[in-house]
Amino acid sequence: MSRVKGRDTKPEILVRSFIFRIGFRFRLCRSGLPGKPDIVLPRHNKVIFVHGCFWHGHKGCKRSKRPGSNEKFWNKKLDGNINRDRRHRWELLKLGWKALVIWECETRDPQKLLKKLERFLYDE
Numbered sequence: 001m002s003r004v005k006g007r008d009t010k011p012e013i014l015v016r017s018f019i020f021r022i023g024f025r026f027r028l029c030r031s032g033l034p035g036k037p038d039i040v041l042p043r044h045n046k047v048i049f050v051h052g053c054f055w056h057g058h059k060g061c062k063r064s065k066r067p068g069s070n071e072k073f074w075n076k077k078l079d080g081n082i083n084r085d086r087r088h089r090w091e092l093l094k095l096g097w098k099a100l101v102i103w104e105c106e107t108r109d110p111q112k113l114l115k116k117l118e119r120f121l122y123d124e
Contacts (some may be wrong), residue, residue, distance in 0.1 A: 010107075011052075011102070014110075015039065015048065015050050015117070019039065019041075019048075025041075025043075026039050026041045027042060028040070030042075033092065035092065037049055044098075045096055046098045046120065047100070048101075048102060049099065050102045051101055051102070052104045053103055055078070056101075056103075058103045058104075063105055098120075100117075102117075
């Protein structure tokens with residue numbers, strides 16, 4: 001697990017390039033916010049998380065299948081990630097921030113990703 005990248009992943013870089021291309025400026029990984037969002041748009045009070053389907057338990061995604069060996073460890077680990085993510089989004093909402101989660105599998109279709117980002121970013 002030590003080799004798993006936490007920042008500057010391919011999906012994250014793709015999302016950042018789309019946001020920049022449509023004219024929004026942002027900050028990266030602002031540590032003062034709950035969950036350390038990947039992308040922060042302070043002017044708009046919006047944050048974006050780019051989640052890996054496996055690590056964050058994307059429901060209904062084939063990439064989120066849990067390993068069959070050492071099930072107790074993996075269930076505890078992945079369930080903990082899911083609960084922590086939910087708690088962080090709730091805390092952000094209480095602080096007045098709007099949050100969007102982009103899943104790794106959603107970055108495979110650039111047109112859908114762009115539409116999802118535009119809906120979120122242009123919605124005031």
